[in-house]
Amino acid sequence: MTRAWSWFFSVVALATLAFLVGIFVWQSVPVWQHEGASYVTGAKWFFREKEFGALPMIYGSVVVSIVALVLAAPLGVGAAVFTAEYLPRGPRLAVKVLIELLAGVPSVVYGLLGILLLRDWIYALFAPFDLLSGDTLLTAAVLLAVMILPTIVTLSDDALRAVPAAQRRAARALGLTRAEAILHIALPQARRGLSAALLLAMGRAVGETIAVFLVVGRQDNNLPERLLSLRPLLESGQTLTSKLGSSETNIGYGDPLHWAAIVGLGLILLVLTGALTVLGASVRRTSHA
Amino acid sequence: MRKAADYLVGSITGLCALVAVGILAGLVCVVAQRGAPALSWPFFT
Numbered sequence: 001m002t003r004a005w006s007w008f009f010s011v012v013a014l015a016t017l018a019f020l021v022g023i024f025v026w027q028s029v030p031v032w033q034h035e036g037a038s039y040v041t042g043a044k045w046f047f048r049e050k051e052f053g054a055l056p057m058i059y060g061s062v063v064v065s066i067v068a069l070v071l072a073a074p075l076g077v078g079a080a081v082f083t084a085e086y087l088p089r090g091p092r093l094a095v096k097v098l099i100e101l102l103a104g105v106p107s108v109v110y111g112l113l114g115i116l117l118l119r120d121w122i123y124a125l126f127a128p129f130d131l132l133s134g135d136t137l138l139t140a141a142v143l144l145a146v147m148i149l150p151t152i153v154t155l156s157d158d159a160l161r162a163v164p165a166a167q168r169r170a171a172r173a174l175g176l177t178r179a180e181a182i183l184h185i186a187l188p189q190a191r192r193g194l195s196a197a198l199l200l201a202m203g204r205a206v207g208e209t210i211a212v213f214l215v216v217g218r219q220d221n222n223l224p225e226r227l228l229s230l231r232p233l234l235e236s237g238q239t240l241t242s243k244l245g246s247s248e249t250n251i252g253y254g255d256p257l258h259w260a261a262i263v264g265l266g267l268i269l270l271v272l273t274g275a276l277t278v279l280g281a282s283v284r285r286t287s288h289a
Numbered sequence: 290m291r292k293a294a295d296y297l298v299g300s301i302t303g304l305c306a307l308v309a310v311g312i313l314a315g316l317v318c319v320v321a322q323r324g325a326p327a328l329s330w331p332f333f334t
Contacts, residue, residue, distance in 0.1 A: 078305025086299060087306075095310060102313040113316050116323065146316070149309055177291050179298035 021270065028264035030257050039264060043223040047252065052261040054268060056223040060239040061272070064137055064212065065205040067233065068144035073198055076152030083153070084160035085182050096157060103150035111214035114143040119215060129234050135217035138233040143211055148201040155200060155284075159193020160186055192283050199280030207273040209241040216242050240269045 031039055035052050042053020083092050119134030122142070163186050171181040187194070217236020220243075224232035244265055252258035 075305050075309055078302045079309040082299075082302035082306040086302065095306065098310060099313065102317070105317075109320060110316075113319060117319065146312060150313065153309055177295040179295040180291070182298060 021267075024263055024267040024270060028260045028267050030260035031264045032260075034257055034260075039261070040268070043221065045220050045261075047248070047255075047258050047261070050257060052257075052264075054240070054261075054265055056221055057238050057240045057243050057265065058268065059223055059227065060137060060216070060237040061206055061241065061269070063233070064141045064144060064216070064237075064239055065202050067138065067141035068148060068205045069198060069202050071142065071145035072149045072152055072201065076149050076197075076201075077156050077194060079153045080156030080160060081182060081187075084157045085178070085186060096154060099150045099153050103154065107147065107208060107211045108214075110143060110147050111211035114139060114211060114215040118143055126234055129231075131234055133217065133236065135215055135236050136234050137216060137237045140212045140216040140237075140239070141233070143215055144205045144208055147208060147211060148205050151201040151204055152197050155197030156190075156194050159190040159197060159284075162193060163189045196280045196284030199276050199283060203273050203276035203280060206276060207241065207269065209245045212239055213242040213245045218242050218246060240265050240272075244269070 031052055034050070035042065039052055039054055040058070041055055042051070043055050044051050044053045045056070083095050087095065118139050121134075122136060122139045123131055123134035126138075167185055167189070168181050171185045172178070176184065216239060218238055219236035220238055222232070222235060222237050224235075244262065249262050252262040
């Protein structure tokens with residue numbers, strides 16, 4: 001009976017997701033017909049001229065999320081190693097509860113903190129690079145790094161605690177130091193769980209809207225000539241989420257093509273975050289198997 | 290040498306944990322510090 005209910009709810013969940021994707025695909029058909037592949041590869045977005053290229057926004061979302069992950073991952077995994085391997089049970093739970101509470105801070109509060117502190121810090125720190133303002137892709141990335149830190153710490157801690165204690169004890173009995181047991185036993189065994197933690201954190205970073213919206217600068221059509229250059233990080237940009245959160249979404253509803261372009265951005269975002277979440281969840285499940 | 294490496298790993302990960310908790314708790318403190326002066330009975334009513 002339980003198995004039947006489990007199947008039923010799985011089918012309902014999948015059908016809901018398929019329905020959602022179907023609506024997004026259906027609503028975005030006009031823009032795919034109008035732009036074709038250049039909807040994804042085009043660099044210009046001028047809705048009055050009926051020109052819709054989403055590449056600068058895809059670039060913004062991907063770059064901001066990757067930089068956030070690069071900044072947060074070492075700190076988060078390091079903190080998780082300390083809580084899982086060094087702290088006794090009491091303090092470990094205290095730190096974990098504190099960090100999990102902070103994961104629940106609304107993202108708009110992080111956005112306000114970004115405006116309050118981060119924008120000015122970034123502007124002052126990179127003053128030699130002639131910044132136009134503190135609203136940059138880097139500001140959004142640093143803010144996102146802080147936001148995904150609790151996710152990385154808590155999931156990495158879970159992954160490390162899932163490694164059987166007997167293996168640590170065996171390693172210590174063989175003469176390994178605690179650091180050697182961590183580096184050669186715990187971390188390699190928890191690598192799938194750690195990868196899942198990073199993927200799920202990146203999924204959160206890609207989908208984050210309001211905090212990014214407040215500090216990214218929201219400048220359209222800012223696709224750098226050299227995609228791998230670091231300089232564009234110090235310029236304003238636009239992400240998929242900040243575009244979708246802007247007033248253009250309301251404006252676009254009146255025009256079928258413009259609306260389709262907006263919904264198309266939602267579809268791209270859905271595919272990106274969905275892929276990361278599914279990948280992260282499946283890697284995590286394999287790590288528990 | 291192994292003892293030093295052991296100590297180093299412990300120190301680095303401890304520092305990471307301290308920084309992580311420090312950043313997150315610091316942000317809450319900043320919100321409280323900057324937001325508290327605005328809070329008063331007329332503000333709510």
